[in-house]
Amino acid sequence: MEEQLEPNEMIVHLGPQHPMQPGPFRLNLRLKGETVVDADIELGFIHKGIEKILENKTYLQGITIVDRICYLVALVNEECFVGCTEKLLGIKPPERSQYIRVILDELTRIQSHLLGMGEFGEFIGFVSMFMYAIREREEVLGLIDMVTGARVTHSYLKFGGVRDDLPDGFKEKALSVFNNLKKSVDDFEEMFHTDRIFRERTVGVGVLTADVAKNLGVSGPVLRATGVPFDIRKNEPYLVYKDLDFKVCTETAGDCFARVQVRINEIRESIYILEQCLDQIPGGPLFPEGTMYGRRTPVMRVPAGEVFHRVEDPRGEMGMYMISDGSDKPYRVKIRGPYYPTLQALPPLIIGTTVADVASISGSMDGCTSEADR
Amino acid sequence: MGEVKEKKASKPDETSEEGIPGVITTTTSAISDLLKKTKVQDLINWGRKNSLWFMTQPMGCCGVEMIAMGCAHYDTDRFGIIPRNSPRQADVMLISGYVTKKYLPALKRLWEQMPSPKWVMCIGDCSISGGPFYESYSTVQNIDEIFPIDVFVPGCPPRPEAMLQGFVELQEKIKAKKDLGSEY
Amino acid sequence: MDVAEILKSLTDAFPEAISEATAESEIRAGSYVDKDKVKKVCQYLKDSLQFDHLCSVCGVDYIKRNELEVVYHIASYNHPVVLTLKARLPRENPEIESIVSVYWNANWYERETYELFGILFKNHPNLKSLVLPEDMLGEWPLRKDYEGFPNKTARNLV
Numbered sequence: 046m047e048e049q050l051e052p053n054e055m056i057v058h059l060g061p062q063h064p065m066q067p068g069p070f071r072l073n074l075r076l077k078g079e080t081v082v083d084a085d086i087e088l089g090f091i092h093k094g095i096e097k098i099l100e101n102k103t104y105l106q107g108i109t110i111v112d113r114i115c116y117l118v119a120l121v122n123e124e125c126f127v128g129c130t131e132k133l134l135g136i137k138p139p140e141r142s143q144y145i146r147v148i149l150d151e152l153t154r155i156q157s158h159l160l161g162m163g164e165f166g167e168f169i170g171f172v173s174m175f176m177y178a179i180r181e182r183e184e185v186l187g188l189i190d191m192v193t194g195a196r197v198t199h200s201y202l203k204f205g206g207v208r209d210d211l212p213d214g215f216k217e218k219a220l221s222v223f224n225n226l227k228k229s230v231d232d233f234e235e236m237f238h239t240d241r242i243f244r245e246r247t248v249g250v251g252v253l254t255a256d257v258a259k260n261l262g263v264s265g266p267v268l269r270a271t272g273v274p275f276d277i278r279k280n281e282p283y284l285v286y287k288d289l290d291f292k293v294c295t296e297t298a299g300d301c302f303a304r305v306q307v308r309i310n311e312i313r314e315s316i317y318i319l320e321q322c323l324d325q326i327p328g329g330p331l332f333p334e335g336t337m338y339g340r341r342t343p344v345m346r347v348p349a350g351e352v353f354h355r356v357e358d359p360r361g362e363m364g365m366y367m368i369s370d371g372s373d374k375p376y377r378v379k380i381r382g383p384y385y386p387t388l389q390a391l392p393p394l395i396i397g398t399t400v401a402d403v404a405s406i407s408g409s410m411d412g413c414t415s416e417a418d419r
Numbered sequence: 420m421g422e423v424k425e426k427k428a429s430k431p432d433e434t435s436e437e438g439i440p441g442v443i444t445t446t447t448s449a450i451s452d453l454l455k456k457t458k459v460q461d462l463i464n465w466g467r468k469n470s471l472w473f474m475t476q477p478m479g480c481c482g483v484e485m486i487a488m489g490c491a492h493y494d495t496d497r498f499g500i501i502p503r504n505s506p507r508q509a510d511v512m513l514i515s516g517y518v519t520k521k522y523l524p525a526l527k528r529l530w531e532q533m534p535s536p537k538w539v540m541c542i543g544d545c546s547i548s549g550g551p552f553y554e555s556y557s558t559v560q561n562i563d564e565i566f567p568i569d570v571f572v573p574g575c576p577p578r579p580e581a582m583l584q585g586f587v588e589l590q591e592k593i594k595a596k597k598d599l600g601s602e603y
Numbered sequence: 604m605d606v607a608e609i610l611k612s613l614t615d616a617f618p619e620a621i622s623e624a625t626a627e628s629e630i631r632a633g634s635y636v637d638k639d640k641v642k643k644v645c646q647y648l649k650d651s652l653q654f655d656h657l658c659s660v661c662g663v664d665y666i667k668r669n670e671l672e673v674v675y676h677i678a679s680y681n682h683p684v685v686l687t688l689k690a691r692l693p694r695e696n697p698e699i700e701s702i703v704s705v706y707w708n709a710n711w712y713e714r715e716t717y718e719l720f721g722i723l724f725k726n727h728p729n730l731k732s733l734v735l736p737e738d739m740l741g742e743w744p745l746r747k748d749y750e751g752f753p754n755k756t757a758r759n760l761v
Contacts (some may be wrong), residue, residue, distance in 0.1 A: 061525045062476050064504035069478060069522060089734035090522040091478060094555040108553055116480035116576075142724040160483075179490040197480055197576050259655055259680060262708030273680060279682045281630055328699055337553070353631070353676055353685060355658075364658055366676065379674075386708045415479065418734055521736040556744050557735070 048100035053077060056269065061090050065168050065404050068414025070388070072403075079399045085391040092418045093172065099378045104130055104204070104345060107375065112198040114380060115416035117160060120153045120189075121358050123202045126378075128283065129354040129367045131202055133347050136333055142206040143284045144326040149201070150284075151315045151322075155226075156185045157359040158308045161411035162233070165305065169246055174236065181229050184222050191215060204345070205338035206331040216323050223316050234309050237302075247301040251394055251406035254299060261390040265361025265383055267410060269295045270303040277357040288325075291318050301409040308411070346373050358383045360411060382416035455603060460596070467510075467536065467601070468593040470499040471586065474533070476511035479516020481543035481576040488579035500586060506532040511589070515546035517552055518559045528568065538600035539578075540570045540585055547571050566597040606632050606684055616647055633687035638673075638699050641690055645677070645705045654679050654686065660702075660712035662720040666747040671697045671722060687738055692722065692741040701727040 050056070051349050054077045061069035069090040075083040095114060099107050111126040124146060131137065138146075159182040165175030186196050191212055193201040201208050237243060253263075255271045267332045268275055274293045278286045294310035296303040303363040332338045355364040361383030368377045395403050453459060477485060489495050489502050503509045503565035506529045518526060530537075541562060549560040562568070569592060572585040592598045605756040606626040612623050617640065624634035636644055648654040658676040666670060675688040692701060702709050713724045714733045721743040724730060732740050743749065 061522060062474075062506075062529060064475065067477075068482075089736070090523070090525070090734075091517065092518060092557050092734040093517060093552045094557045094744065095552075098552065098555055113480055113551065116483055176490060179487065180492070183487070183492045196578070197483060260707055262657060262706070264656075275680050353658075353687065355685075355704065362658075364676070365657070366661065368663065377663050379659060381501055381659040381676075385711065389708055389711050520739070556749075597756075 049308070050075075051077070054082065065407070066414070067164060067412050070263070070414050070417075072391075072407075074400070074403070076400065079401075081395050081398055081400065084376065084395055086388065086392060086415075088414075089413055090389075090417055090418070093419045096378055096380065101374065103373050104347065104375065107378075109198075109200050112200060114382070114419060115358075115384075115413045116197055116368045117157050117307060117413055118153050118359055119198050120149045120201065121356060121363065123199070124150060125163055125354060125356045125363055127202045127204060128356065129365050130347060130351050132352045132354060133350050133367065133369055134204065135348075136305050136336065136338065138206045139329055139331065140285070141325050141329045142331050144193075144322050145207050145211060146202065146239075147284050147289075148211075148319060148322050149189065151319050152185055152189050152361045155312050156182045156189070156314050158312050158411075159185070161359075162305060162308055165411065166407040169243075171240075171243060175231075177229075177233070177236075181226060184225070188215075188219055188222060191218070203332075203338070205333050205336065210331060216332075219319070219323060223319065227313070227316060230309060230312055237305060237309075241247075244302070246401070246405055247305070247409070248298075249253050250301050250402050251409065252298070252300045253394070258299075261393070262386040263361070263390055264386070265358070266304055266307045267387055268282065269293065269362070270307045271299040272297045277355050277362055281355065283354075283356065289318055289321055301405050304409045304411075314326075344396075346371060360384055360413070361387065380419055382419065384410075384412045384414075385417045388412060388417050438599060460603075464593050464596065464601075468590040471511050471538075471589070472501055472503045472509050473511040473540075474506050474529070475502045475504055475512050476513065476529075477515065478518075478522075479543070479545060481515040481545075481574075484516050484576045484579055484582065485513060485542065487584050493579040493583060495583065495586070498583070498586060498590075507528075507534065509533060510536070511538045511540060513542055513564060514546045515542040517550060518562060519557050520559060521557075523559055523565075527565075536601035538598060539566045539568045540572065540589060541568050542572045542574075542577065542582060542585070544573055544575045547573060552574060569598050569600060571578050605629070608633070609684060609686070612652060613644075613648075616651075617644055620644060630683045631685055631687070633689070636688045636690050638690040638692060641675075641688070642700050642702055642705060644688070645675075645702050648677060648686070649705055653681050656680055657706040657709055657712075658685065660716060662716045662722055662745070664720065664746050665670055666694075669694050671720060673699055673716065673722060675702075697722045698725060699723075700725055703727060721741065721746070 054075060057076055059065065059074065059076045061071055071087040073085040074081050093108060098110060102110060108123055108126060114122045159178045163175040163178030168185050190196055193199040253271050255273050258268050258271045264275060272295055274295050276293045277292055288403040291314050294307050295316060296307055347369045349369055351368040353364060353366045355362055363383050364381040366379040367375055370376045391407060395406055477483065487493065512530060512533065541547055545552060546562050549558065552558050553560065570585045570589050572581055574581055596603060606629060608625045610626060610632055614624055620637040620640035622635045626632045654677045656678045658678050661674050663672045671694055673690045673692065673693045673749060676685055678685045692699060699722065701713055711733060713727055713728060716722055717724060717730055718732045718735050718740055
């Protein structure tokens with residue numbers, strides 16, 4: 046990359062602080078005029094060493110730390126960690142807790158997609174999209190706040206169940222928020238489809254075919270926009286997803302416009318799943334009967350073994366590999382984030398495009414650098 | 420106002436290093452006394468505190484609350500606070516999150532690129548003392564040994580209303596002339 | 604394809620490289636693999652058994668057995684089985700062949716395992732540090748005998 050530069054070539058560092066990035070990473074571009082000839086990524090500006098910290102904390106303290114892997118989808122990170130530990134312990138939460146977890150996961154998916162679309166608009170200069178999306182997101186965050194008590198980091202899940210029950214009046218407020226949200230999502234879609242400048246900047250830009258995407262190892266909406274129907278909620282269902290009726294949203298074009306369209310369709314599917322859950326949720330206990338979970342358990346020893354558990358994050362496939370040696374602290378936890386392979390696939394995609402297209406392509410991947418760095 | 424008249428006119432045989440044609444130098448500190456020790460400083464501070472522009476730099480979990488603070492529901496524009504992307508156009512640097520060993524040289528460079536007067540505000544527990552990552556091999560704790568910090572906003576992450584309260588405290592500090600950002 | 608057929612096909616093709624192959628459930632299976640044959644096994648998995656998605660590559664430090672292990676999780680876009688392959692390495696001089704030519708996205712996983720554990724991947728196109736600063740290379744922070752953690756790295760303990 047730093048070999049002999051020709052007379053009209055130069056190297057530009059899109060450094061750690063840049064308005065076009067979702068978090069600090071350094072993108073080195075080698076430009077010839079306005080065309081990108083070579084690209085390189087440097088990571089690690091917000092590396093905290095979570096995997097080493099988790100080896101020194103008990104499992105219950107670990108739930109609070111795992112929240113902070115990706116701050117936008119904190120409840121899904123907790124779901125992965127708690128799911129791993131429950132498989133090692135050999136317990137299963139009762140039905141009511143599983144429905145509450147699905148409700149919170151889908152609410153997280155809606156607010157993450159809204160923020161992703163808003164930030165994509167901000168990176169290419171469509172700031173009014175950003176403002177509208179954040180306003181709708183605040184309503185959904187108010188719903189999550191009613192249940193868990195916090196907006197960003199929750200510590201709400203426990204082994205075998207959840208911390209508290211749903212409050213009174215949640216169902217009516219949620220249904221009224223969803224009615225408004227359906228109209229707003231229709232407005233957004235019309236805004237995207239009719240704006241001429243937006244279409245010229247996104248249609249036909251950053252095209253991925255299905256074979257190239259599978260080879261690069263991406264997953265999530267980026268893969269579903271190329272036509273591959275890969276969704277962990279259908280491939281290996283966890284919690285109560287096998288009792289719910291929903292479809293996997295795909296498009297075939299594979300460009301930036303298709304990725305935004307997939308996210309809008311997924312918001313509509315999530316609202317449909319939430320209405321089913323609020324209808325079907327049964328009564329019952331929050332923790333398994335006849336066990337000690339739910340009361341205070343300061344020292345909890347997990348039997349020795351190892352497990353690999355995957356969940357469907359709003360950005361793709363999230364996995365955790367946990368090894369336990371029989372004590373009250375994990376021996377090794379490996380966190381596999383969904384944005385790590387997508388960020389790795391960015392340099393081959395932007396070679397040959399112009400600098401303005403770099404903003405479109407990297408914004409449509411909808412990333413969170415914090416989970417790539419951990 | 421009277422002492423300003425003591426000025427050295429540029430004599431024809433004056434060959435000091437500051438003998439630039441058309442420039443008048445004084446040896447008293449009259450203008451700077453006027454600006455800093457009288458009521459003119461209050462006027463300048465009133466202007467500065469009502470238009471604090473911050474640099475958007477989302478570094479960690481508190482970064483997403485910083486973005487939410489600037490938008491609808493918790494609007495900062497009514498206080499005169501707007502986000503700017505470039506450090507050369509900003510007044511306030513918000514350290515919103517943990518600082519790692521790899522990021523610290525870039526942060527120092529951003530701080531040096533900001534024109535003075537400039538202020539720093541620490542948001543969240545991670546920049547104050549380390550937060551939940553206090554024992555990590557890769558984070559830097561105790562940032563106030565490196566930067567002159569005016570306001571600390573605790574929380575993990577603090578709510579947007581708490582960050583607005585932090586800005587209001589900074590405004591009060593500037594009004595009382597006790598901040599570390601401007602030279603008095 | 605179900606788990607039993609997959610394991611049988613794998614053990615038939617590589618009888619001396621694969622050992623202790625077990626099926627833990629309908630969608631999970633694991634086995635140990637010899638460290639010199641990892642690349643050939645991965646090529647066979649990708650070509651014949653439709654395992655075309657690499658989930659992750661990581662390292663584990665077993666200090667009591669004086670060994671390091673490299674763990675590969677390989678999945679598929681077509682069927683839900685996830686295969687776990689483990690390779691044992693000695694702790695003094697750990698080296699293993701890189702699989703970047705088989706799975707393209709193993710590049711960054713191997714760089715990170717190198718700088719956190721010290722495992723050298725031969726024939727890797729670009730083996731340098733990814734998440735740690737340049738001057739911390741050589742400390743191998745995630746090994747169990749990394750001195751100073753947690754007491755020397757924390758400053759505000761009461």
